[in-house]
Amino acid sequence: MNTKKPIYVRPLDLKQGRVEMAHGAGGRAMAQLIDELFATAFDNPFLAQGNDGALLPPANGRLVLSCDAHVVSPLFFAGGDIGCLSVHGTLNDVAVMGAQPLYLAASFILEEGFPLADLKRIVESMAHAAREAGVPIVTGDTKVVERGKGDGVFITTTGVGVAREGITLSGDLARPGDKVLLSGTIGDHGMAIMSQREGLAFDAPIVSDTAALHGLVAAMLDCGADLHVLRDPTRGGLATTLNEIAQQSRAGISLTEAAIPVNPVVAAACEFLGLDPLYVANEGKLIAICAERDAERLLSVMHAHPLGGRAAIIGEVVEDAHGFVQMTTRLGGRRVVDWLTGEQLPRIC
Amino acid sequence: MCLAIPALVVELLPADMARIDLDGVRKDISLSLVEDVAVGDYVIVHVGYALQKLDPQEAAETLALFAELGKAA
Amino acid sequence: MKYVDEFRDGDLAKNIARKISLEANTNHTYRLMEFCGGHTHAISRYGIADLLPANVRMIHGPGCPVCVLPIGRVDQAIRLATEQGVILCTYADTMRVPASNDLTLMRARADGADVRMIYSTQDALKIARMNPEREVVFFAIGFETTTPPTAVAIRQAAAEGLKNFSILCNHVLTPAAMHAILNVAGGVKLDGFVGPAHVSTVIGSQPYEVFAGDYHKPVVIAGFEPLDVMQSILMLVRQINDGRAAVENEFTRAVTREGNRKAQALVGEVFELRETFEWRGLGTVPDSALRLRQKYTAFDAEQRFGVKYIPVSDNKACECGAILRGEKRPWECRIFGTVCTPQTPVGSCMVSSEGACAAHYTYGRFREEIQ
Ligand code: SF4
Numbered sequence: 001m002n003t004k005k006p007i008y009v010r011p012l013d014l015k016q017g018r019v020e021m022a023h024g025a026g027g028r029a030m031a032q033l034i035d036e037l038f039a040t041a042f043d044n045p046f047l048a049q050g051n052d053g054a055l056l057p058p059a060n061g062r063l064v065l066s067c068d069a070h071v072v073s074p075l076f077f078a079g080g081d082i083g084c085l086s087v088h089g090t091l092n093d094v095a096v097m098g099a100q101p102l103y104l105a106a107s108f109i110l111e112e113g114f115p116l117a118d119l120k121r122i123v124e125s126m127a128h129a130a131r132e133a134g135v136p137i138v139t140g141d142t143k144v145v146e147r148g149k150g151d152g153v154f155i156t157t158t159g160v161g162v163a164r165e166g167i168t169l170s171g172d173l174a175r176p177g178d179k180v181l182l183s184g185t186i187g188d189h190g191m192a193i194m195s196q197r198e199g200l201a202f203d204a205p206i207v208s209d210t211a212a213l214h215g216l217v218a219a220m221l222d223c224g225a226d227l228h229v230l231r232d233p234t235r236g237g238l239a240t241t242l243n244e245i246a247q248q249s250r251a252g253i254s255l256t257e258a259a260i261p262v263n264p265v266v267a268a269a270c271e272f273l274g275l276d277p278l279y280v281a282n283e284g285k286l287i288a289i290c291a292e293r294d295a296e297r298l299l300s301v302m303h304a305h306p307l308g309g310r311a312a313i314i315g316e317v318v319e320d321a322h323g324f325v326q327m328t329t330r331l332g333g334r335r336v337v338d339w340l341t342g343e344q345l346p347r348i349c
Numbered sequence: 350m351c352l353a354i355p356a357l358v359v360e361l362l363p364a365d366m367a368r369i370d371l372d373g374v375r376k377d378i379s380l381s382l383v384e385d386v387a388v389g390d391y392v393i394v395h396v397g398y399a400l401q402k403l404d405p406q407e408a409a410e411t412l413a414l415f416a417e418l419g420k421a422a
Numbered sequence: 423m424k425y426v427d428e429f430r431d432g433d434l435a436k437n438i439a440r441k442i443s444l445e446a447n448t449n450h451t452y453r454l455m456e457f458c459g460g461h462t463h464a465i466s467r468y469g470i471a472d473l474l475p476a477n478v479r480m481i482h483g484p485g486c487p488v489c490v491l492p493i494g495r496v497d498q499a500i501r502l503a504t505e506q507g508v509i510l511c512t513y514a515d516t517m518r519v520p521a522s523n524d525l526t527l528m529r530a531r532a533d534g535a536d537v538r539m540i541y542s543t544q545d546a547l548k549i550a551r552m553n554p555e556r557e558v559v560f561f562a563i564g565f566e567t568t569t570p571p572t573a574v575a576i577r578q579a580a581a582e583g584l585k586n587f588s589i590l591c592n593h594v595l596t597p598a599a600m601h602a603i604l605n606v607a608g609g610v611k612l613d614g615f616v617g618p619a620h621v622s623t624v625i626g627s628q629p630y631e632v633f634a635g636d637y638h639k640p641v642v643i644a645g646f647e648p649l650d651v652m653q654s655i656l657m658l659v660r661q662i663n664d665g666r667a668a669v670e671n672e673f674t675r676a677v678t679r680e681g682n683r684k685a686q687a688l689v690g691e692v693f694e695l696r697e698t699f700e701w702r703g704l705g706t707v708p709d710s711a712l713r714l715r716q717k718y719t720a721f722d723a724e725q726r727f728g729v730k731y732i733p734v735s736d737n738k739a740c741e742c743g744a745i746l747r748g749e750k751r752p753w754e755c756r757i758f759g760t761v762c763t764p765q766t767p768v769g770s771c772m773v774s775s776e777g778a779c780a781a782h783y784t785y786g787r788f789r790e791e792i793q
Contacts (some may be wrong), residue, residue: 200541203375258432268372268423272394274352276467324787331435331648333469335785341764341775342528345514346541348396349351349459349487349564349776351460351487351567351620353646355425355676372423379544381574382685391425393623393676396513397542398571400685401623401676403425408675412428415649418656419437 012036017116024110024144037120038140041127046103046138054138056103061162066093069156075122078192079208080283083125086155088212088283089234091133095214096230096286098169098221099161104130106157107141111150122153133212135159161214164221173228174249178317179295181288183216183302184209184310185261186238190280190344191269200273200346204265211284216307223301225294231287236340239278241287242325243339252320255327255337259314274347279340289317353395355403358388369394425675429647430468438652439473446659452478453748454658456616457600459486459776460646466785468648478655481748482771482778484599485618487564487592488515489770489777490701493734495592496521498724499561502590503527503535506727509553511546512561514539519773522734527561543575550579550587559723562589567620569593569712570685573692576714576721588723591713594699596621597629598710602701603747604637610747614658616651617643619673626681630669638667645673692718700733702770703742740769745778752782759783 012032022029039047046054070086087104094101106126110119130137137157188209195204213232220227229249233241238260246253262277270277284307290298295313302308315327325337356376360368365381369392376397380386383399392399446452456462462482465471471480484490496519503510510527517528517539531537536556540546543560550558562572572589579587596618603610617630622643630641640661644654654672661668671677692715699711714722723729736742739757744750752758752771762768764780771779 204373264423265373268374271354271423271426272371272374272376327469329467329469330430331432331468331470331473332439333472335466335469336787338764338784341784342518345517345539347352347515347775348513348541348568349515349774351458351565353567353620353623354423357424379542379571379574382570382682382688384684393620395567395620396571397544398574400567400570400620401682404675408425411650411653411672411675415431415434415438415653418441419434 008032012116014116014120019110019112019114019116019119019144021112021144021146024142030142033142037123041123042130042137044136044138046136054103056138059102059162061165064094064097064099064161064163065158066090066097067156067158068093069154071151071154072193073151074193074196075118075152077196077208078206080210081122081125082153082155083122084129085210085283086157087126087129087133088210090157090159091135091212091214092232092286094159094161095217096169096232097161097163098167098217098227098230099163100218101133101135101159101161101214103160104135104137104157105139106137106155108143109150109154110142110144111152112144112147114152119153129212133214167221167227169227169230171229171231171245171248174245174251174289174317175228176251176317176319177292178228178289179292179313180242180253180255180315180317181290181295181299181302182238182260182312182314183286183308185263185266186233186282186285187262187266187270187277187280189283190237191266194273195269202269202272204269206263206265206269209282209284211307213284213286213307216286216302216305219301219305220288220298223297225298226291227288228291229287229289233282233285233287235281237277237279237281238287239325239337240340242337245289246323246325249317250321250323252318252323253315253325254318255315255325257327257330259312261310261312275344278337279344351395353393353400355391356394358386358390358392361388367399426647429645429649431649434649435473435652438649438656442478442652442656442659443475445656445663446475446478447663448477450477452659452662453481453611453613454478454616454655455481455483455603455612455748456651457483457485457596458618458621459489459774460619461616461644461651462486462776462778462781464646464648464651466781470648470651471786473652474655478659481612482745482781483603484701484703484746485565485596486774486776487568487594488519488774490594490599490703491516491519491563491592492700492702493521494700494732496527497734498729498731499590500525500527500530500535501729502559502723502727503530503537504533506557506729508557508559509536509538509549510559510561511538511540511549513563515774516561516563520767543571547575547578547584547587550584554586556586558587560587560589563592565594565596565618565621566624569689569693570624573688576692576718577688579721580718588721588726590723593693593712594701595710595712596625598707599701599704600633602704602707602710604633604639606747610749612639612748613662614640614642616654616658617641617669619644619646619650622673622677622681624682624685627669627671627677627679628681634667634669640667640670642670643673643677645676702736703746736770737768742769742771745771752779755779759787
């Protein structure tokens with residue numbers, strides 16, 4: 001707990017106040033922001049050491065380190081905000097390496113004038129996400145940029161974890177015959193964001209799927225299935241992540257469109273904007289590639305977990321020197337599922 | 350191509366606008382290119398405008414024709 | 423989605439496919455052009471080519487407003503945004519179209535131009551109302567489907583006295599392009615057309631009657647769902663087998679012979695024919711585009727800002743013209759997939775995902791590379 005005597009004349013105005021340049025200048029204002037906002041919210045003994053870095057106990061096993069910068073507009077969206085997103089994103093990157101995440105570090109770039117009330121909401125959301133995940137935020141940093149030079153808040157998080165003994169997961173380990181599993185519906189996060197974009201605004205009960213996946217990953221590892229690849233299909237969506245795996249593994253992937261779960265309202269929103277859910281971002285889904293004989297068992301383990309209720313076997317790895325991802329469409333035809341070209345933009349034609 | 354999709358009119362709004370629904374997605378669109386649209390109609394929506402009313406009778410007939418092809422084959 | 427999902431049913435698709443195989447005469451190659459990018463999209467996205475017998479060949483037409491937009495037109499839009507400092511409102515589709523000097527509207531925006539993606543002409547009007555001190559130009563593109571919403575916006579701007587709003591008009595006409603394709607010197611080997619879906623909701627089926635009459639080419643107007651496309655192919659095969667050439671309508675749920683009279687009247691009130699217009703891939707086509715009528719010229723950005731159209735010739739290696747006429751296939755272009763890819767489009771057919779080359783690159787490559 002934070003038992004230091006307050007050294008500030010007035011407490012931070014977390015209702016009306018705004019981020020000032022001084023909050024990043026290293027002086028008293030910055031110390032106050034860290035004390036009254038970050039340290040209070042994140043509250044753990046490592047952070048309470050109050051040093052430039054966190055001194056951590058020795059870890060038992062191979063370390064996994066992952067880092068992710070988070071920018072999102074709008075900062076608050078249905079189902080989450082940049083705060084919990086920045087925690088989940090990095091935890092998931094560590095988890096899909098087959099590791100148990102242990103610690104997080106967070107660095108903030110704040111724009112001058114950003115409301116402290118919004119910052120408080122974001123920080124508390126991060127703290128809540130970290131606490132739920134059981135992974136403390138042990139160190140961090142804050143900088144402030146002049147008004148107009150940022151987009152409110154940018155958050156970069158770094159995660160450290162320990163890889164499970166004897167487990168090696170890698171994008172180049174997919175082998176012909178392996179099955180491809182997906183933990184749930186696709187496109188929810190991207191369409192939740194899109195629905196609030198200026199100019200496109202539509203009303204739809206779409207909620208971001210942002211979630212920490214390491215619990216699900218642990219259950220999947222526990223079952224002893226012969227897992228080869230785990231990935232979380234974020235930006236660029238399912239299609240892009242599968243193409244990365246296919247290229248790394250020099251194999252093809254063959255999908256069955258009808259097996260890929262999509263929420264009807266997400267499908268409808270995509271239809272409106274001329275988007276393909278295969279390319280829309282997710283923040284709480286994973287792709288697993290495992291030996292064929294273990295696929296059904298792995299699927300039932302996923303089904304038993306709250307984040308895998310709609311998991312499905314969506315395809316298989318095939319021999320193909322070109323590394324194409326192909327799909328049998330609902331109609332029974334076949335097509336290539338290519339990489340995303342540029343940013344996904346709505347279409348009218 | 351011109352991306353357009355049939356959607357259900359759920360509410361008529363002032364200024365020749367209407368609220369439409371497509372499987373839970375709701376949006377306000379303009380009715381200035383069509384006539385006699387009522388709540389419950391399906392309209393074909395393109396860039397925020399209804400282009401045409403969808404004829405449910407004709408849709409049913411087209412689908413019946415597809416089904417017929419199956420039997421005949 | 424009602425009226426959508428029913429038209430994507432896999433079992434029904436198989437039935438129609440079986441019928442097509444049964445009825446298509448094995449001694450004949452059916453060369454059918456789907457005019458619209460929407461049909462191209464349905465064919466590639468649902469893998470319809472796989473369900474068709476080898477002797478039914480689909481030729482992707484020029485029906486994607488972005489693909490047929492000449493480089494010089496995008497240049498004009500970029501000049502308006504960069505040199506004239508206007509707020510340029512555009513449908514997102516044009517954002518990545520390559521223009522001169524390695525520019526796109528996207529890059530122009532990155533360089534500081536005020537380019538805004540909008541979903542509807544109503545949004546452009548809103549932006550004009552909110553920024554009375556700025557000039558707001560709407561980059562109007564599209565076929566007969568997309569023109570009426572522009573006409574509504576012009577009428578509204580005129581009624582409101584919105585002085586800072588204008589359009590860069592690039593609205594083009596479908597039947598004119600079909601004429602251009604059929605009039606190619608030496609003739610084209612086309613047996614029939616899958617006719618436009620949403621364009622026809624506006625113009626009706628009547629304007630295609632000349633193609634059945636004068637050119638003896640069957641036309642079947644079809645919706646954009648995969649079953650619509652397949653059914654129209656079956657209907658075309660039947661007409662060709664019977665030696666008939668008529669305009670038939672598969673998309674009766676949304677298309678009548680007359681079309682949408684109200685929309686036509688609005689368009690006629692606001693726009694008039696341009697004598698000529700350059701199409702990418704087709705060259706200069708007479709009476710193939712629209713411009714604002716005299717009484718609305720105040721809303722014409724080309725005149726208001728004096729931005730002239732400067733034609734830019736296409737890359738010499740590009741075979742888009744031949745592809746659009748059905749003489750060549752994408753992979754017969756020397757630079758397909760190497761120099762010209764969706765990330766680095768050289769020709770018009772690669773620009774939008776609806777273009778013949780892009781559709782083949784994105785969805786169909788395995789056909790020649792694997793098999
Ligand atoms: S591949 Fe590119 S250059 Fe070749 S015809 Fe197609 S669009 Fe033109």
